[in-house]
Amino acid sequence: EPEVTQTPSHQVTQMGQEVILRCVPISNHLYFYWYRQILGQKVEFLVSFYNNEISEKSEIFDDQFSVERPDGSNFTLKIRSTKLEDSAMYFCASKQNTGELFFGEGSRLTVL
């Protein structure tokens, strides 16, 4: 069964460092998303991406965040200068058209 894959599974970084989280969505999917979850609590929307551009972003997704789909398969989330409060699980998701989101297993980011 096709799945969304995310790397790394866990990243530890120092405050102020840049982090890139990578995702490979399901191959025939058209819509891509990043969500985050702090300490197993609510799922917070960060950004959605369609047709090679951001379609929507939340207030969390400030200038420190960016997304890219550089090669038609990977979908990356970059945090330019990490803060302590960026520590969270980051989930990538994708979907084909209408219908459900498919989530990856997440990347745990720990900022020290």
Added chain:
Amino acid sequence: AQSVAQPEDQVNVAEGNPLTVKCTYSVSGNPYLFWYVQYPNRGLQFLLKYITGDNLVKGSYGFEAEFNKSQTSFHLKKPSALVSDSALYFCAVSPRYNFNKFYFGSGTKLNVKP
């Protein structure tokens, strides 16, 4: 404002008993409705969805959900709970006029005791 409510942070049920996890929504235009389950340190897994048709939809692991248009609710149910059903459950709603958008509830922790 569009929103999804899961009024219970936690639901406790004994194994073998029926379970219900509640979800109500305030999203206009006959939205699509979804339930997801999350096990510890895992991603969200799709359980079931309502698009159209029969108000009772069946999904994975014996779960079902009942759509009630007048009450704008989409409660998750299972006739007989298992200890292995213990997890975090999220309701999600996507407007038909903007199916790119998803609104998630805050999650309900289901505890099934042996």
